[in-house]
Amino acid sequence: MSNKIRRMGRFFRVLKIGILAVPLLGLAACSGEQVVMPPDAPGVSRSEEYSFGSATQAQDWQATKKVLDQLEGRFGEKSVRILARNLDSTTNPQSIKAYYAERLVHQAGWAEMPVSPFADSAWAFAFVSPSGKRVLAVEALNPSEGAGGIVPLNILTNLDEDKGSNG
Incomplete structure (x- = not known):
């Protein structure tokens, strides 16, 4: 017993x-x-209103939609939001990618995820969290597609925004 x-x-x-x-x-x-949305990269700015004409807007939407469809296929429909930004047309896309890679890949262990941009008029890249549940993608039109020294840039993500950040 x-x-x-x-x-x-x-x-x-x-x-x-x-x-x-x-x-x-x-x-x-x-x-x-627990990663939150990193501050905007150097060369990226916010605008109160869309600064581009209808032809550029149509190209911008086609490029954004191409990346969005790829992300929603993996992360779920309506799970990714689009944050519209302006990009200084003299900024090298590789510097934007390096900026986000430093914050997500090197500091938080994320990995690059392949995404296809829209034709030759845009570029894009994406990073995914170690669990595969979070994503941050950046898509922008090439400098030749913009006007006034800026081009549209879109951040597509399901990350929470950092409420304490003013950048």
Whole structure:
């Protein structure tokens, strides 16, 4: 009888440890997902209104839609929002990619995800979180497609915005 009681006591100790350990492991696994939207890259600015004509707007939407369709296919329909920005047309797209790679890949362990831009009039790149649940993609028209020294740039993401950031 005492062996049976000892085995049951050991069973309940292991059960208690498991009950406490599972939520802690879950919290540790989710801790990498706390990345918020990084501040805008150098050369990227916000505008109160859309600064481009209808022809550029149509090209911009086609390019954005091409990337959006790829992201929604993986992350779910209506899960990704579009943040419209302006890009200084003299800014090198590789510097924009390097800026986000530093914040997401090097600091948070994200990986690059292949995306196809729209024809030759745009460029795009994307990064996905280690769990595969979060994404940040950037799409912009080539400098020759813009006017006034700026081109449309769109950030497509399901990340939360950093409410403390003013950039």
